């Protein structure tokens with residue numbers, strides 16, 4: 001469990017970047033932080049992994065304040081994927097890169113080697129390839145794999161899909177969803193509302209260093225007031241559903257107005273079309 005209790009944060013000790021931020025993330029949750037540039041999302045991620053300590057309130061990991069945890073204890077609990085994979089890639093080969101975390105934790109044993117081998121096979125990596133010569137998507141996957149291989153209970157991902165094409169994005173996100181299905185808590189910052197809609201179970205929306213909404217993904221993404229305050233566009237299917245209801249083209253309580261996904265919208269429109277045909281005949 002990750003808990004923020006009335007957290008404040010500052011980089012220079014004077015200017016408050018976060019103000020009175022509180023939330024709880026239970027084990028196994030999949031939470032997306034969304035909001036405008038500069039809202040404080042990355043700062044929140046740095047507080048979760050202990051890179052930054054709060055200037056007010058407390059950040060608790062399994063009930064222990066991050067101020068009382070050593071860096072190695074924090075690293076064992078929280079894996080962190082930087083926005084730019086090149087900030088964490090540092091080894092000469094893919095295999096070395098995947099072993100790096102084990103070496104840093106002093107446990108590069110036979111089990112570590114076996115897990116690294118399994119990871120290489122799973123992603124189809126070339127074990128001897130030089131990481132910096134790989135394309136951007138593969139470097140991002142390698143950075144992600146080097147965290148997953150350590151099996152931390154919590155992963156924090158700062159914009160994991162930035163700069164990836166559609167297929168790379170799906171591969172990275174499906175890997176993250178798979179980790180979550182096996183029990184890993186996932187906390188990510190994401191600017192792509194389609195990705196958020198497809199994968200996150202919960203959304204925390206921030207603006208100007210404060211939380212403005214925290215709830216089930218579509219409760220937040222369908223809330224016009226929250227969307228306006230955070231300058232976010234809803235996912236396209238939600239946008240169509242909301243507009244049709246707002247324009248009076250469909251009833252506010254209809255299945256079309258309630259559709260959140262492409263499947264739900266297709267089904268609702270097909271059913272509405274079938275009804276119209278029955279009515280016409």
Ligand SMILES: Nc1ncnc2c1ncn2[C@@H]1O[C@H](COP(=O)(O)OP(=O)(O)OP(=O)(O)O)[C@@H](O)[C@H]1O
Pocket residue numbers: 011012017035036037038039040041042043044
């Ligand atoms: N290392 C730093 N030193 C000083 N100020 C910083 C630092 N990092 C971020 N800030 C400031 O803190 C505020 C919040 O930044 P943060 O990166 O947390 O926002 P964000 O919501 O993640 O934005 P983005 O979506 O652009 O990444 C911004 O005003 C930013 O300029």
